[in-house]
Structures are given as C-alpha cells and as structure tokens.
Amino acid sequence: MKNIAVGIDIGGTNTVMGVVTEDAKILAEASISTQQYVELADYISALATNIKTLLSKAEGYNLKGIGIGAPNGNFYTGTIEKAPNLPWKGVVRLSDELKRHFDCKIVVTNDAKAATIGEMVYGGAKGMKNFVMITLGTGLGSGVVVNGSLVYGSDGFAGEFGHVTAVENGRMCGCGRKGCLETYASATGIKRTAFELLARYNDASKMRDIPFSELTSKDIYTFATQGDKLALKAFDFTADILGRKLADLCTVLSPEAVFIFGGLANAKELIIDATKNYMEKYMMPVYKGKVKVLPSALLGTNIAVLGASALVM
Amino acid sequence: MKNIAVGIDIGGTNTVMGVVTEDAKILAEASISTQQYVELADYISALATNIKTLLSKAEGYNLKGIGIGAPNGNFYTGTIEKAPNLPWKGVVRLSDELKRHFDCKIVVTNDAKAATIGEMVYGGAKGMKNFVMITLGTGLGSGVVVNGSLVYGSDGFAGEFGHVTAVENGRMCGCGRKGCLETYASATGIKRTAFELLARYNDASKMRDIPFSELTSKDIYTFATQGDKLALKAFDFTADILGRKLADLCTVLSPEAVFIFGGLANAKELIIDATKNYMEKYMMPVYKGKVKVLPSALLGTNIAVLGASALVM
Numbered sequence: 001m002k003n004i005a006v007g008i009d010i011g012g013t014n015t016v017m018g019v020v021t022e023d024a025k026i027l028a029e030a031s032i033s034t035q036q037y038v039e040l041a042d043y044i045s046a047l048a049t050n051i052k053t054l055l056s057k058a059e060g061y062n063l064k065g066i067g068i069g070a071p072n073g074n075f076y077t078g079t080i081e082k083a084p085n086l087p088w089k090g091v092v093r094l095s096d097e098l099k100r101h102f103d104c105k106i107v108v109t110n111d112a113k114a115a116t117i118g119e120m121v122y123g124g125a126k127g128m129k130n131f132v133m134i135t136l137g138t139g140l141g142s143g144v145v146v147n148g149s150l151v152y153g154s155d156g157f158a159g160e161f162g163h164v165t166a167v168e169n170g171r172m173c174g175c176g177r178k179g180c181l182e183t184y185a186s187a188t189g190i191k192r193t194a195f196e197l198l199a200r201y202n203d204a205s206k207m208r209d210i211p212f213s214e215l216t217s218k219d220i221y222t223f224a225t226q227g228d229k230l231a232l233k234a235f236d237f238t239a240d241i242l243g244r245k246l247a248d249l250c251t252v253l254s255p256e257a258v259f260i261f262g263g264l265a266n267a268k269e270l271i272i273d274a275t276k277n278y279m280e281k282y283m284m285p286v287y288k289g290k291v292k293v294l295p296s297a298l299l300g301t302n303i304a305v306l307g308a309s310a311l312v313m
Numbered sequence: 314m315k316n317i318a319v320g321i322d323i324g325g326t327n328t329v330m331g332v333v334t335e336d337a338k339i340l341a342e343a344s345i346s347t348q349q350y351v352e353l354a355d356y357i358s359a360l361a362t363n364i365k366t367l368l369s370k371a372e373g374y375n376l377k378g379i380g381i382g383a384p385n386g387n388f389y390t391g392t393i394e395k396a397p398n399l400p401w402k403g404v405v406r407l408s409d410e411l412k413r414h415f416d417c418k419i420v421v422t423n424d425a426k427a428a429t430i431g432e433m434v435y436g437g438a439k440g441m442k443n444f445v446m447i448t449l450g451t452g453l454g455s456g457v458v459v460n461g462s463l464v465y466g467s468d469g470f471a472g473e474f475g476h477v478t479a480v481e482n483g484r485m486c487g488c489g490r491k492g493c494l495e496t497y498a499s500a501t502g503i504k505r506t507a508f509e510l511l512a513r514y515n516d517a518s519k520m521r522d523i524p525f526s527e528l529t530s531k532d533i534y535t536f537a538t539q540g541d542k543l544a545l546k547a548f549d550f551t552a553d554i555l556g557r558k559l560a561d562l563c564t565v566l567s568p569e570a571v572f573i574f575g576g577l578a579n580a581k582e583l584i585i586d587a588t589k590n591y592m593e594k595y596m597m598p599v600y601k602g603k604v605k606v607l608p609s610a611l612l613g614t615n616i617a618v619l620g621a622s623a624l625v626m
Binding site: 072146147154160180249 | 472561599
C-alpha cells in the first residue's frame, strides 16, 4: 500500500491543507479561513472535518501522519506559542487537540520552517548545506539551514527573521514591538509603505482610488509594471530594507543562497533582483558577490503543504 | 611523550602566542605587536622566531601543530582575507608562509572562533548545543555554535556579528562601511562614545583631561565606578546598542546563552547585566527570559590562545 501524509499550512489569513503522496503529488487540497475562527475549539473542529473529507478522497493509501506548519509552531512540544498573527493567544496545544480526532503521528513546526524543508527536499536548495529561506506573505517567515540542518535553537523558535528590528521606533508590529522587518518586507508591509508614499508625495497613482482594506500587494505590482511611480517606489523601498537586513544576516551566517517565496517573489526584477542589489550594496566586502538571491524553485506550488507533509513521511 | 600545541591569537593590536599542553596548561607565552609590522614578511619572521624560542622552553614534548586565531582567518584555506583591522591588505597566505618555518600541521581560523572553541571545550559553554560568543576587544568578534557545531558558513567567514549595521550612516568602520556594531560595542567603540558625550554634554569628567590617543576602556570603567556621569553614560549607551543587536541575533538563532569575553566583560554590572537588561527590553516576547548573558568562564586566561591550540590537539 502506498503511503500518504497530510500537510497543513496555517497562515495568518488562511489554512491550507493537502493529502500528499511519497513522490510529492498533492491528491486533494482544501482551505479554510484562519481569521474567522476566534474560538480555538471551532477551528480545530473545522480543521478535523476538512481533513477527514480530504482523506475520504484518498482511500487505499496508508496514512503516515499529519505534518503542520504554523506561525510559532514548536517542533519540540507540538504547540503554537504566542503567535502574533493568529486569533488564539498564549500556548495552543495543537498536536494534543488534533490527536482527539486522529490516531496517527502529528508533527508541528513553524510554517516557514516547513517551507524551508520543502525547498531543501524538492526545490532549489537540494544539496545546499547553508541557506536561508524567506517567505513573504501576510508576515515575513524564515528558515535557516546551517551545516545541512534546520536551525531550531535552544527552544525550537529560532529563525524569526521577520522580527529583527528594521527601523527603530518604526511601525507597530503584531508581536507588540515596533519596527520589525515584517512590517516593511511582506505583502502587508509593502501596502503600508504604499500608503506612506501616497501621504508624502503628490504624484498621481491608481492606488489613490483604492482603500487600505482593499489594496493588495498584487495590485501594487500590477501598477508598478504599468509605470506607476509610487508603486515602483514602494517596491524599491521594500527591496532596500530587505536587502539591508539580509546583508546583516549574511554577516552572521554566510549562506550559499537566500530563497524567496510568497506572492511578492513573483515580482522578479522588483523584489528578487532589487533585493540582491541592495544586499550587495550594504554587505561587508568579504561577502560581496558570494551569496545568491533566488526565487523559490517551488513558486506556484504549495511549498508549505509539501514541506509540512515531508515532516512525517 | 606528552603532546603540546602552539596556540596563536592575532589581534589588531598585539599577537599573543603560547605553548599549551593537552590538559590546557600554558607552558610558555610570548607577545609581539601586530601593528608595528607593516610588511608581512617581517611579521612572519618575528612570529617564527618567537615560536621557536617558546618551543625551546618546552623540550621533551611532542609538537602536534600550530593553531592560529586571526581576524578573517579562514579555516578552509588557511588564509587571512581582507581583514579590516590588520596592516596587510588582500589575501594573506598565513598557513603557507608559516610552513616554510615549521614542519607540522597548521590550522587557521577566526580569532573569535578560536575563543568560541575555547569556551566550548574548557569554559562555561561545556555541554551547550546552541550559544553565541562575543569578544569585546579592539573590535567585536563573535562565534556562533548551532546544534553543537561552530558555524563557518559557505565560505568559512560566518560569525562576523561585529559588522552588522547598528546605526545607519553611523561611525566609520575599519571595514570601509558605516555604523558597524563594533564601532560602538568594543573597547574602541566605548571610547568613541565617551568622546561624543564629552562633546555633547557639559558635565565635569576626568575624561576631559585625557587625549583620545591615551584614553582606554579601562580608564572609562574606573571613572564609571567613581560615579563619573559621562563614563556611566558611555557604558549605558554601549550596553543598549549591544543588547539591541543581541535581541535581533536571538530572534534568528535562539541560543541558550551569550558569553562575553574581553577586557570590557570585567565590568560585570555595567556591561554583562546592563546588556542583558537591554536585550530583554528589545526582545520579541517569545524569547524573553530564556537567553542567559554571561561573562566568559575563562576571563583572565588567554582563551584565544587556548582555543587556537585546541584546533590542532
């Protein structure tokens, strides 16, 4: 009997899950809103129902387990702890809660770490011993691989590069602090930048006709490709700040490559190439020209679901 | 026959070397000025002469090799590459040059990495899998241990935490960039801070009677313990900026502890405790209260010489 695993990617906005085969094929997928479930019990119940429906579409396979990537997901304890972008506060015993519904192995990790494992196993980081993965979504997630192993740190929470301070006393972050990198370099961050630019400059821009709650990073990209000056400036500012902080990160880790995943990574010249240029500009001479900045080789796939499933395969 | 190794610590100011036994006893030590040798050939010659004199004091032992810690020392190639604080520019083939004088194993690494190995083997980091070592000397050196291994990165140059940007467009750094952490948090950095404070404020201070070229970080410490307001402010500013950048580092690596070595680390409350307090203040909630900040357990010993010798033992 062929093996399958369930991979679940819990994001600040949506939770996406899939049933994945040993050769990385997604047999069935589903998605629920994360935001709408203010009560954890309701969320767990919706999650379990959806997983059972998915598994019913994959009969004749042997279920190896459920792998979950979640913000602040702890590999060591199977919990989510104090996740700034999720509705549930404190420590969520995710693995224990799901075990009431499923009699199988359940592994939890950070959503970005799951993506990192995905990139390492199926993507562009195959064979690399030292690399960094950056996911630009609602927030900025990251995974760090050193000497061929994912860095969990002493408590399982290493790799929160989105929460290094990019600007002192800068924008309010969901984590309760100010100026975190993800308040600038993420889908939400670039929107905040766009609104700052609309306020500061007088240039005409299609962005002036869209309210904050409706503008997306994809809109900003579309306008930028049409020559919208402020949309272009928003991308430039984002690449500058991300490149600057990556230069710092390379100074500590000296990775072979930085992979960028997420909707924003589709803006190749405006994000990938621009970030690389700024990173080189700010970098200490000894590292210049050594570190690749690449779009994830798995753009367009659900890398987090694949990576999460790989945790239990 | 008992084994010995030569451990050499090349600093921006001085080069210290020692003959070390397997049980970490330093049989003989010597020191030469690094700064005074503008020509590499003269330096190598002085180094070789001193090592031979040291070895003549340790007859009846078996020489296992020579371990060297140097700024930008590369473990993979045995070279020093573009070291900002040394007199020789470009790539220095240190291991090859010394092999003309000695027929033994010669291993080169970063001076701070040698100290990190010293702390791991003989000091307070025994048994720790994830920790960071910070050496506050002429500059700021660092070593990072993840999953029990020293992080060399893809090119051998990982761990240059002294060159993360602490202040945008800040102080000129020896590396050619501006605002690097070591221009603030180091023996030289705190002196620069003291002079900024003398310029900005009107408070009386004994530091007003000492020229820049003569003031030492030890003087500043002495004045601070005597209640000198500006000397105390200089320490507070240093701890603030170091704590802030350590909070960022912990966000990426989540280490068990940060060890601080170097003359400044003797200022326990003013550097160790103050840095820990600022680090906690700036830290993301999930890491608060988890990371120890400790003085090196090998303060007062020549940890870099011990660590360098451990490279070939």
